Amino acid sequence: xxxIEQNSEALNIQEGKTATLTCNYTxxxxxxxxxxxxxxxxxxxxLLLIRxxxxxxxxxxxxxxxxxxxxxxxxxITASQPADSATYLCALDIRDTDKLIxxxxxxxxxxx
Amino acid sequence: DVKVTQSSxxxxxxxxxxxxxxxxxxxxxxxxxxxxxxxxxxxxxIYFSYDVKMKEKGDIPEGYSVSREKKERFSLILESxxxxxxSMYLCASSSATPHEQFFGPGTRLTVL
Numbered sequence: 001x002x003x004i005e006q007n008s009e010a011l012n013i014q015e016g017k018t019a020t021l022t023c024n025y026t027x028x029x030x031x032x033x034x035x036x037x038x039x040x041x042x043x044x045x046x047l048l049l050i051r052x053x054x055x056x057x058x059x060x061x062x063x064x065x066x067x068x069x070x071x072x073x074x075x076x077i078t079a080s081q082p083a084d085s086a087t088y089l090c091a092l093d094i095r096d097t098d099k100l101i102x103x104x105x106x107x108x109x110x111x112x
Numbered sequence: 113d114v115k116v117t118q119s120s121x122x123x124x125x126x127x128x129x130x131x132x133x134x135x136x137x138x139x140x141x142x143x144x145x146x147x148x149x150x151x152x153x154x155x156x157x158i159y160f161s162y163d164v165k166m167k168e169k170g171d172i173p174e175g176y177s178v179s180r181e182k183k184e185r186f187s188l189i190l191e192s193x194x195x196x197x198x199s200m201y202l203c204a205s206s207s208a209t210p211h212e213q214f215f216g217p218g219t220r221l222t223v224l
Contacts, residue, residue: 008152034212042217043116043202043204043215043217043218044155044202044213044215045215046212046214049211089154089155091213093211098142098143098162098208098211099145099160102154102155103154104152104154105154
């Protein structure tokens with residue numbers, strides 16, 4: 001079955017450092033992959049989308065890579081700030097539908 | 113500013129009650145989704161709809177039904193609430209392409 005894995009352990013990093021979150025998947029070949037941010041008690045918010053033919057995508061301090069051979073996406077936040085503390089979810093599309101499969105998310109804590 | 117709204121932020125119901133959760137989007141999106149989110153299990157798709165009066169089962173449809181009479185509105189119905197339906201319920205909408213989903217704030221449902 002299709003499976004998405006994100007590190008369930010929280011990632012704690014110091015302000016100013018680069019945070020790197022990992023999303024691995026199996027048994028699937030998505031056309032694109034998405035990343036969302038979720039704050040406690042709130043709905044996820046879309047951040048970035050990367051297509052299967054794109055290796056890298058950037059948006060301000062965010063960078064996403066997509067390696068379809070390794071079946072892995074990396075999500076980087078450079079110059080991290082305490083306000084970046086949240087849970088980050090990756091999601092894969094299901095081809096020929098408009099549905100997404102979400103990972104369980106990784107909680108990021110940026111401390112001063 | 114685009115918006116997905118949900119009828120309640122918090123809801124407490126008794127076992128056996130019929131529960132209606134409503135979701136409205138103002139983006140003229142074709143697709144609408146209902147998820148539940150539980151600790152350690154991530155977002156799980158209950159039902160989705162890709163057009164008015166159309167619906168498809170997601171991964172965990174048992175105990176739920178949905179209604180989409182108008183494009184902007186998607187309702188989730190718990191016919192007879194049970195304690196194992198205590199959860200955070202999230203509604204989302206998306207266009208047909210490229211599928212990024214916009215989420216509502218969520219409804220925290222407690223069934224006693």
